[in-house]
Amino acid sequence: MAPMRGERGGSPARGARASLPLPRRLIRQIARHVASSGRSLRRLEVSGRVIDNFDDIDDGSDESDMETQTAVACAGNSGNLPPADHDDDLTSLSWLQDKNLLSGINLTKSDIEDSKLISSQVVVKVKPSITPPPSSRVPSPPRTPCKAPPSPPAVNTHTKPPYSFSCLIFMAIEAAPARALPVKEIYAWIVRHFPYFKHAPQGWKNSVRHNLSLNKCFHKVAAAPGLGKGSLWTVDPQHRSSLLQAFGRQPVPPVEVEEQDTSTSVKNTPDPQLFPYLARRLADARSPPGADEYLAAATVLAMKYGPAVLDQLPPEAHLVISRCARDEHSYSGGEERRTAEALLNLAGVRPHAPS
DNA sequence: GGGACTATAAACATTG
DNA sequence: TCAATGTTTATAGTCC
Numbered sequence: 001m002a003p004m005r006g007e008r009g010g011s012p013a014r015g016a017r018a019s020l021p022l023p024r025r026l027i028r029q030i031a032r033h034v035a036s037s038g039r040s041l042r043r044l045e046v047s048g049r050v051i052d053n054f055d056d057i058d059d060g061s062d063e064s065d066m067e068t069q070t071a072v073a074c075a076g077n078s079g080n081l082p083p084a085d086h087d088d089d090l091t092s093l094s095w096l097q098d099k100n101l102l103s104g105i106n107l108t109k110s111d112i113e114d115s116k117l118i119s120s121q122v123v124v125k126v127k128p129s130i131t132p133p134p135s136s137r138v139p140s141p142p143r144t145p146c147k148a149p150p151s152p153p154a155v156n157t158h159t160k161p162p163y164s165f166s167c168l169i170f171m172a173i174e175a176a177p178a179r180a181l182p183v184k185e186i187y188a189w190i191v192r193h194f195p196y197f198k199h200a201p202q203g204w205k206n207s208v209r210h211n212l213s214l215n216k217c218f219h220k221v222a223a224a225p226g227l228g229k230g231s232l233w234t235v236d237p238q239h240r241s242s243l244l245q246a247f248g249r250q251p252v253p254p255v256e257v258e259e260q261d262t263s264t265s266v267k268n269t270p271d272p273q274l275f276p277y278l279a280r281r282l283a284d285a286r287s288p289p290g291a292d293e294y295l296a297a298a299t300v301l302a303m304k305y306g307p308a309v310l311d312q313l314p315p316e317a318h319l320v321i322s323r324c325a326r327d328e329h330s331y332s333g334g335e336e337r338r339t340a341e342a343l344l345n346l347a348g349v350r351p352h353a354p355s
Numbered sequence: 356g357g358g359a360c361t362a363t364a365a366a367c368a369t370t371g
Numbered sequence: 372t373c374a375a376t377g378t379t380t381a382t383a384g385t386c387c
Binding site for chain 3: 357358361362363368369370371
């Protein structure tokens with residue numbers, strides 16, 4: 001059955017309370033991953049407690065983690081990530097999507113190792129004690145209108161990103177240094193970050209233009225000299241926040257609900273005004289995620305909406321990742337760095353100056 | 356059931 | 372003339 005947008009299957013954070021501070025295992029894994037990618041995690045704030053010496057973290061690995069699933073949270077990434085190859089579920093956030101705690105963020109393993117699209121990344125491993133491995137579930141595409149091709153051609157190795165066109169356009173424009181792009185550059189950004197569109201039917205460009213024209217969130221500004229045909233498109237500042245919140249309303253794949261113990265409950269739920277979907281999911285869900293899942297979700301929320309959003313979450317969920325801006329200088333081109341910086345800024349995550 | 360939102364398609368006008 | 376861009380209308384799926 002096709003996924004229903006907004007359909008919530010069950011994920012629940014009933015009783016999912018993390019102990020303070022962040023589990024050392026989680027910290028180890030974050031630090032280990034960042035180190036393995038040739039970068040360095042300079043500073044990690046957990047509920048106000050700053051961790052800046054990762055050498056002190058015991059690295060006694062419990063490789064029972066081999067069975068863990070990996071979630072990747074990207075600082076400052078508001079979703080500008082390529083869709084995951086579904087054959088690489090170990091590094092996909094789909095398990096979180098399926099838990100209905102997050103939606104729309106997927107990474108491939110190569111994305112993690114490449115680390116060119118984003119400025120900083122954190123890996124959080126969680127035990128799959130609740131959800132079956134994502135690979136056992138069929139990834140559900142976003143709702144597909146009847147006019148869309150019944151199934152993507154085999155050449156499409158990437159799935160359609162779970163973002164609306166307005167979100168894609170928003171991301172593209174926000175990632176631009178000047179916060180303005182001509183249509184052609186919006187196309188290019190989308191294709192570059194979501195390879196699905198490389199082979200998608202051409203109609204999507206029409207949809208982008210249609211969206212630009214119709215969506216009041218986007219404004220056309222005078223064409224720059226030498227730009228040639230077309231105008232620059234910008235995001236209306238007045239509608240920026242609504243676009244940001246739209247990220248939280250992206251389609252969520254259906255979840256196979258399992259019978260879970262619901263004897264415990266979460267007292268602190270996100271403000272339903274701010275996060276209606278998350279709040280409802282946490283309230284309604286039947287299978288509580290573990291503390292790690294909750295923390296991972298909180299992390300991505302913080303990165304998505306800014307650290308202040310954590311005020312709406314249980315104090316245990318406070319988690320802010322910061323990284324040294326120096327790490328961004330490895331980008332050869334600069335566009336990716338600017339993209340990363342723009343998205344970091346977008347998420348309210350401020351890199352710390354090197355000590 | 357209806358409104359809102361979104362995706363898609365198409366027609367047409369404008370522009371370089 | 373042509374292709375890219377921009378606007379408008381129509382249709383349909385989904386969610387609330």
